[in-house]
Amino acid sequence: MSKKEENGESRSAILLVHCPDRKGLVAAITEFIFKNEGNIIYLDQHVDTQEKVFFMRVEWDLKNFTIPAGKIGEYFHTLIAEKFGMKWSLYFSDYTPRMAVFVSKLPHCLHDILSRWQSEQWNVRIPVIISNHTDLESVASTHGIDYHVTPDVKENKKASEQKQLEILKQYDIDFVVLARYMQILSEDFVSHYPNRIINIHHSFLPAFPGARPYHSAYERGVKIIGATSHYVTADLDSGPIIEQNVVRITHKDSVEDLIRKGRDLEKVVLSQSIWYHLKRKILVYGNRTLIFD
Amino acid sequence: MSKKEENGESRSAILLVHCPDRKGLVAAITEFIFKNEGNIIYLDQHVDTQEKVFFMRVEWDLKNFTIPAGKIGEYFHTLIAEKFGMKWSLYFSDYTPRMAVFVSKLPHCLHDILSRWQSEQWNVRIPVIISNHTDLESVASTHGIDYHVTPDVKENKKASEQKQLEILKQYDIDFVVLARYMQILSEDFVSHYPNRIINIHHSFLPAFPGARPYHSAYERGVKIIGATSHYVTADLDSGPIIEQNVVRITHKDSVEDLIRKGRDLEKVVLSQSIWYHLKRKILVYGNRTLIFD
Amino acid sequence: MSKKEENGESRSAILLVHCPDRKGLVAAITEFIFKNEGNIIYLDQHVDTQEKVFFMRVEWDLKNFTIPAGKIGEYFHTLIAEKFGMKWSLYFSDYTPRMAVFVSKLPHCLHDILSRWQSEQWNVRIPVIISNHTDLESVASTHGIDYHVTPDVKENKKASEQKQLEILKQYDIDFVVLARYMQILSEDFVSHYPNRIINIHHSFLPAFPGARPYHSAYERGVKIIGATSHYVTADLDSGPIIEQNVVRITHKDSVEDLIRKGRDLEKVVLSQSIWYHLKRKILVYGNRTLIFD
């Protein structure tokens, strides 16, 4: 029995679906849930009329649901998904995902993550923090989280990533958060966690990709700066965007002011996207995300 | 044949529904559409888990739909709505609503409305503008819109409103927009157009209701000002809120600056809410709105 | 006697200054004004501590000022500016600038500009509108503004711009506004109006420069779109940014929705920057602007 069930909260199933659009898709899925005594507590669907693709996120209460949780995927696949050529993912609200945090030297995103975790805002486990520096080791130990320093990637990137992958496996990690981790991950590394590595970039992408975006923003004389969280792909700063936010600046703001103001954006935008990920609100299609908020 | 159909665009039906929540509601409605060969192009539902109320907006293409448009309401009521105790409204995308605009002396909201109407951003007819002043008569005549000046409400509110209601009836008006119309409508007047009179209030409600909100905002020393559009009810500035927006101010801004900055909010917020209304995206429940955007 | 003076408003002088930073600059300038019986009604200064440059905008009431308006520049130059190596501009609040608007086919920015002009929000004259199309001629004629269609630039850009420059000269134009004018101006044309041509670009620059930015934004899957007004330079979409604003979008927004939402940004951002320009609140330094708001 999960903690939520003990608390009297019920367990729900979350289904994310996409397929070519046609008539009867919503009817088929909702009928499947209804006939088996599920009570829908959230349903949002979207049709990309340009590309003629159907998307849906549906969540239903499993209390009284006649199909056992472990069999839902199989039944849904056989009875519904195959017929319509659906790609789907199924999650359960009572599973607590395991997250690893990668950091370098900057602490603000890590602090923000840990304070949410500590105050139980999120349903997540954080067994390990990985870094290329020792600076934030004490933060980890304060919170009783293991901290691993991996070899400097500049000298041997392959060895470093190999070690990181081993750690992730060892801790049975579901997804990775790069909390201002100032290293570029290789295509091979990324391929192990597709749409499961979240990065925060300190600019309003696609403006100012790469290094030192605040300096570039200052040079260009923009009046608004931003931060962008995205899933990491093999192309730097080009993965599917999850969340963005912005703040106004003026000519009075120096580069240091941009960095200071940007920190508040970065931590909130990153944490917002982690929350979306944990709540299974994100569906990635091509290089874009649908956020069922 | 409507203009849209001539253009090759298809005609769609829009259904707004709410009822006590229970299992099978989405399945029943989507099944009704699917069985009759309708293709859903938009579906959004929401469950108020606190009050246990189910809400849905669904839009489907009428091409090939087997029930004639004029019979859809009857069939839906008999086959689905009665069974579940649903309250519902049905609209068709090819009907062009008829809107009356009430103004006093300030022109910015009227200008904004007319420029959108003139450039065909909106599917709306504006046959008449009503005012308690003659100031904006030339704006109306420039656009070939009738302009009626009704008696000053201070002297005889009842007579004035009676005249206004006659005009609205004469022009077969569907809904009314108060574009900075600086008069309070009586409960009787409002009762003729429930959830069909849209007002713009020049503050971030519920802060600063009533007269001279920018002066009050200045006095209070707020750092952000706002504008609020809402459906008019018998209680002043207390009707269901449709849209709000805000802008930052500083101590350098005088009351005149607030008025200037506020104007840009007012016109955009009001026009946004007219657009929601025209697109049938608003469902009013109690004193709140659901915006299916 | 200017209209403002007739209204009892007093006339003021506005001085924009920049020079290498050193001690005593503010003291010297304010002393100059004070000694000659000027009352400062606005003063804002900024020091770029990185580049060690001093910037100031000061505005003072000319009532009782002992130096005649026509001589202020000369006196200031001789007594103050030369000593400190200042670059400066002097304006008077009672001069009404003459603005030309360039348009193509899209009307929303033009409508917004004309409604502000018509309702006397701005102290500006608009004697002429120039276009490469005839579409908006009726809008101009409604407002009693001359409308000139210049030859299609694709066939003969040089001839077209030559004609435009003649028109600007003929109407004694102070500055030009490109209100969604979908043509690129040559370096030669721009050189006639340095920091006096204001453009609105329909993206959050430097993201998505060039053509079809809303399509690009949609493709990239950004969560926020923007609009940017800037002074035009020889480099496309790279001139000094005056104002930017943004609005949130979601996966539900099609390209058409972005265009619709973007229009409201474009017109407000462009009009805001025209207001800054008219109020002499902009100081251009390098490729950046200081906005003394």
Add this chain to the structure above:
Amino acid sequence: MSKKEENGESRSAILLVHCPDRKGLVAAITEFIFKNEGNIIYLDQHVDTQEKVFFMRVEWDLKNFTIPAGKIGEYFHTLIAEKFGMKWSLYFSDYTPRMAVFVSKLPHCLHDILSRWQSEQWNVRIPVIISNHTDLESVASTHGIDYHVTPDVKENKKASEQKQLEILKQYDIDFVVLARYMQILSEDFVSHYPNRIINIHHSFLPAFPGARPYHSAYERGVKIIGATSHYVTADLDSGPIIEQNVVRITHKDSVEDLIRKGRDLEKVVLSQSIWYHLKRKILVYGNRTLIFD
């Protein structure tokens, strides 16, 4: 020698002034600084033309300044302030203020404050945290900060506040931050720290003062929620506003969602206002603040 001086940073003086407006005020103050070899690094002035009051914040480098720091106030008062009836405050950039934090049970604002303090974003000392509950004691001890639990105010408010005042005196506290401290301070308590107690209220004041503002916001159906930081006065939630920020909500957001989204506003708005306070950027006049940002 201060830490900043050791780092090669220079020490500056910050002067906040207001007085009845008249000619020559800026000239007099800047002349005073310039004549004594001070280099102005920031100057911003504002004239309230309605009330005819002059405000200024000026900061200058003390390197080479001929008046010793300890004598600047006296000299300024005698030579300048008395003549013009100025009220003024003088601060030095190398003094590190001592701040006490009051908390109840909610940790998010405290976490945010401590993470900024720990990562040395702020020049502040936090020797003590005071609470009416023991919940956050471990957070304090983790950071090596003393934690005092004062008697429950409901039983004996006077005794509780007496104890709190003693603690503040004992730790030589300059200013107090109420980080979601859910108790109302008495007029007497507040009188000991005028404009030196900063509170965060979880609404967009003046909307929804008092208890449970998120519930009220939900009931009213607003489309935007906010947070407000202000100096505490004897009137609840009515003190001078320092900073506000807002976030959009929709009908999909439950009260719990508002609380979650609001937390991110609260912590950022509160921390922003602490930063303004530490940087001496706030001038309180009547019940309003000027933020010299």
